[in-house]
Amino acid sequence: MTLLLGIDIGTSSVKAMVMQPEGKISGFSQLDYDINIPSAGYAEQNPELWWDLVCRTISIAMLQAHAVGEDIAGIGFSGQMHGLVALDQDGNVLRPAIIWCDQRTIKQKEFIETTFTQKQLGTLVQNSVSTGFQLVSLMWIKENEPDIYNRIDKVILPKDYVRYRLTGRIGVETTDVSSTSAYNVANRHWSGELLTQVGIDPALFPEVGEPWEWFGTVSDQAASETGLKQGTPVVYGGADQPMQAIGNGIIHPGTVSCTIGTGGQLFTPIDQPIYDSKLRTHTYIHAVPDKWYLLGATMSAGLSLKWLATQVLNNQDFNTLTDKAKLVPPGSERLLFLPYLTGDRTPHMDPFSKGLFFGLTLKHHDAHLIRAVMEGVAYSLRDGLEIFKDLGADMKKIIVSGGGAKSQLWKQILADILDRDVYTSEMREQACVGAAMMAGIGVKIYDNLEHACATVVKINDIPVSPRDENRQLYEHQYAIYRKLYENNRDLFIELDTEKLQDGVVKV
Numbered sequence: 225m226t227l228l229l230g231i232d233i234g235t236s237s238v239k240a241m242v243m244q245p246e247g248k249i250s251g252f253s254q255l256d257y258d259i260n261i262p263s264a265g266y267a268e269q270n271p272e273l274w275w276d277l278v279c280r281t282i283s284i285a286m287l288q289a290h291a292v293g294e295d296i297a298g299i300g301f302s303g304q305m306h307g308l309v310a311l312d313q314d315g316n317v318l319r320p321a322i323i324w325c326d327q328r329t330i331k332q333k334e335f336i337e338t339t340f341t342q343k344q345l346g347t348l349v350q351n352s353v354s355t356g357f358q359l360v361s362l363m364w365i366k367e368n369e370p371d372i373y374n375r376i377d378k379v380i381l382p383k384d385y386v387r388y389r390l391t392g393r394i395g396v397e398t399t400d401v402s403s404t405s406a407y408n409v410a411n412r413h414w415s416g417e418l419l420t421q422v423g424i425d426p427a428l429f430p431e432v433g434e435p436w437e438w439f440g441t442v443s444d445q446a447a448s449e450t451g452l453k454q455g456t457p458v459v460y461g462g463a464d465q466p467m468q469a470i471g472n473g474i475i476h477p478g479t480v481s482c483t484i485g486t487g488g489q490l491f492t493p494i495d496q497p498i499y500d501s502k503l504r505t506h507t508y509i510h511a512v513p514d515k516w517y518l519l520g521a522t523m524s525a526g527l528s529l530k531w532l533a534t535q536v537l538n539n540q541d542f543n544t545l546t547d548k549a550k551l552v553p554p555g556s557e558r559l560l561f562l563p564y565l566t567g568d569r570t571p572h573m574d575p576f577s578k579g580l581f582f583g584l585t586l587k588h589h590d591a592h593l594i595r596a597v598m599e600g601v602a603y604s605l606r607d608g609l610e611i612f613k614d615l616g617a618d619m620k621k622i623i624v625s626g627g628g629a630k631s632q633l634w635k636q637i638l639a640d641i642l643d644r645d646v647y648t649s650e651m652r653e654q655a656c657v658g659a660a661m662m663a664g665i666g667v668k669i670y671d672n673l674e675h676a677c678a679t680v681v682k683i684n685d686i687p688v689s690p691r692d693e694n695r696q697l698y699e700h701q702y703a704i705y706r707k708l709y710e711n712n713r714d715l716f717i718e719l720d721t722e723k724l725q726d727g728v729v730k731v
Contacts, residue, residue, distance in 0.1 A: 225295045228669070229282070229452075230660030232464065232653070233274055233303040233383045235259065235323065235486045240281035241656035242289040242296075245669050247680035249652060251289030253281040260320065265327035267356065267566075268320035271309050271385045278386050282450045293453030298663035299390070299442070300435075301461025302468070302655040303383025305403040306354075308361040311385075313377040315394065319369065321382060322361040325487075325523060325566050327575050329360035332367070336360070336405075339421060342503055348418045350409045352503035355567065355575045358404035362424055379428050383461060390450070390458055391440035397433045397460040399467075402508035407432075409507055409516065410497040435462035435511040436665040436673075459666035464655050465491050465519060466511040468625055471654030471661070473681035475512045475673050477618040480609070482638060482646065484628025488525030488601055490570075490608040492617050493517050504571040505611050511662065512673055518617055520570040520608020525601045526627050528563040528579070532597050537590055546631045549595040554640065554694045556592045559583045560705055561600030570608045572709055576716045582708055598634050599698075602641040603705045609642055622646045623683065625654050632688070640694040641702065645687035651680075 227250060232239040236259075242251035255277045260268045286292070306324035311317060322328075336345075336353045345352065353360060358379060366373040380388065381400045388394050401407045401414075406429065408415045419426045433439060439460045447454040461467070469481050469491050481491040497516045499507040506519040524531070533540050540548075560582045567575035581596065612619060624646045628634045639646045651657050661676040670676035 225291065226297050226669070227289065227291055227295045228660040228663045229296050229299045230656035230658070230663065231278060231282070231299065231301050231386065232467070232655045232659060233301070233386055234464065235304050235325070238274060238277040238281050239653060239656050240278065240285040241653055241660060242285045242291055243657065243660040245664060245679070247651070247657070247682070250291065251285035251287070252653065252656070253284035253288070255281055259323065259325065267323050267326040269323055271317050271321050271382070274382065274386055275389045279450050282452065286451060293447065293451055293456065296452060296456050297669060298457045298459060298667035299452075300459050300659035300661070300663035300666070301383040301387055302464045302659040303381060303386075303400065303461070305381070305400060305463045305465065306357045307382045308358045309380050309382060309385045310365065310372065310376045311378050311380065311394065312375050315388065317385075318372050318375055319365070322356070323382070324356040326356040326361065327567055329355045329364045330575050332360040332363040333575070335363075336422060340418070342501070345503060346499060346501065348415045349405060349407060350497060350499045350507045351405065352573050353405045354569055354573060359406040359422070359424065362428070363422060366423070376428055378430050380430065387439065387458060387461065390442055390446045392443045392445070393440045394430055395433055395439060395460065396430050397435050397462060398509040399435055399462040399511050401432055403463060403506070409509055412509065433460045435460050435466070436662050438666050457663070457667050459663050461659050461662055462511040465489055466517065467658035467662070468654040469493070469517070470511055470658035470673065470677070471651055471656070471681070472623050472625055472649045473677040473683065474623065475515070475677060478620045480612070480619050480622045482605060482622050482624045482642075483626040484525045484601065484624070484634065485626040486525065486527045488522035488605050490520040490605055490612065491517055492612060492619060494617065498615055500611055500615060504573060505608060511658070518612055518615065520605065520611065522563060522601060522604040522608075523567055523569055524563045524565040524579070525604075528561070528565055528597050528601060529594070531565055532593060536593070542627070542630070545594050546633050548591040549598060550633055552591045552595040555697045555701055556596040556599060557587065559588055559592050559596040560701060560708065561596040562705070562708055563597065563600045563604050571611060574713070574716070576720060577709060577713070578716050578719065580708060580712065598637050599641065600705070602637050603702055605638070606641055606702060607706075624648055635688045636691070639688045639690045641698050643690050643695060645689050647687045648684045650682040650684050
């Protein structure tokens with residue numbers, strides 16, 4: 225029996241999938257964990273917990289598949305982007321990982337933005353710098369934890385740590401390093417000029433491989449902990465966004481991936497490393513040879529609904545939430561929601577921005593709040609789509625994935641607000657599928673990505689179409705939605721009173 229193993233290190237869970245080469249899932253396991261918040265604005269996770277849950281999920285998925293270690297032909301990875309894992313010269317973790325939704329690095333972000341113009345950042349890394357990205361987190365450690373910084377030998381990203389534990393080797397790859405703010409995406413090398421000017425040692429960053437390349441093999445120690453066979457081939461794998469795109473068959477321009485997970489993302493492949501001159505979106509390297517992609521990112525997509533459910537509505541489950549939202553008409557009876565609970569990336573790149581319900585009246589109840597959150601996330605994603613259009617991106621089809629794709633209502637809201645047909649992949653857990661496909665290419669089960677996608681990926685060809693009767697309403701409310709941030713931008717900063725002293729922002 226020949227099987228592939230895909231492992232996904234997400235923001236809220238670890239997943240392991242055992243997949244047959246033709247795409248059938250033989251075993252799957254998911255174990256959840258939380259984001260640690262030791263101080264306001266911080267977001268950390270323990271890499272050792274990732275590894276522990278990887279071992280457990282592999283065992284469960286293998287058991288479901290009735291598989292043994294010898295059956296696994298290759299292993300690939302998908303992982304949350306931007307984060308920082310700091311290792312010493314012996315490969316030991318020096319501190320908890322700082323992950324993508326961390327907000328402690330406003331000072332470091334502002335330093336880079338005052339040191340370099342937008343044009344210079346576009347030339348050096350083709351992207352803006354955001355809180356929670358690896359470079360600014362590393363700058364924060366240097367300034368606030370110098371003893372730890374001085375002991376760092378290498379910095380890697382979350383999934384790279386799991387691959388290190390599996391193989392005993394340290395390495396990174398193009399799709400994930402694109403998102404560190406330290407990498408020249410267009411020319412594919414670490415930006416030595418940027419690193420030198422911000423005082424970070426370039427030697428801390430490992431050599432870079434490609435997602436489909438053979439990285440190493442399962443070590444004897446990892447085999448004893450996971451039940452895998454020593455010597456099983458391991459490929460680099462990739463960041464979660466290109467991996468879910470691969471799992472949806474999105475390898476060429478013309479298709480947009482719309483993901484609603486913890487965060488929300490719009491993703492479309494491009495042939496050249498074009499980027500927004502205002503740096504409101506991201507341009508990163510795709511897991512396809514000689515391709516890049518545009519990314520629009522919403523920080524709190526599914527996270528907004530989870531917050532509403534657990535913090536306000538007493539932990540109602542997803543189906544209950546969406547069933548209630550169906551009772552409310554489109555537009556939530558003039559109730560709007562800004563989903564900026566952890567700041568905003570696309571289009572405002574503003575860590576000070578806040579969540580906001582606007583238009584509340586006595587007639588509104590919990591179902592209105594739920595639908596307004598779902599619509600607010602869709603408006604935020606449309607912000608990214610509008611920039612893609614301005615950049616001339618080819619967008620013939622939108623494929624929705626992530627937890628939000630399980631809701632027919634949320635897909636209809638997306639179709640109405642984006643004003644496009646939206647399709648759904650018939651694949652399950654696309655990031656794990658993409659990771660397994662990378663492994664299959666690495667061990668020559670598939671000739672290339674085109675062959676892999678043609679073999680594995682299946683898309684439901686019946687779309688959810690926008691409803692004409694909702695178009696005018698949503699256009700009107702989207703126009704108001706866009707004004708809400710602009711009209712409150714200064715107030716968001718003023719609200720952070722602990723960050724203000726004598727009229728000057730302090731962080």
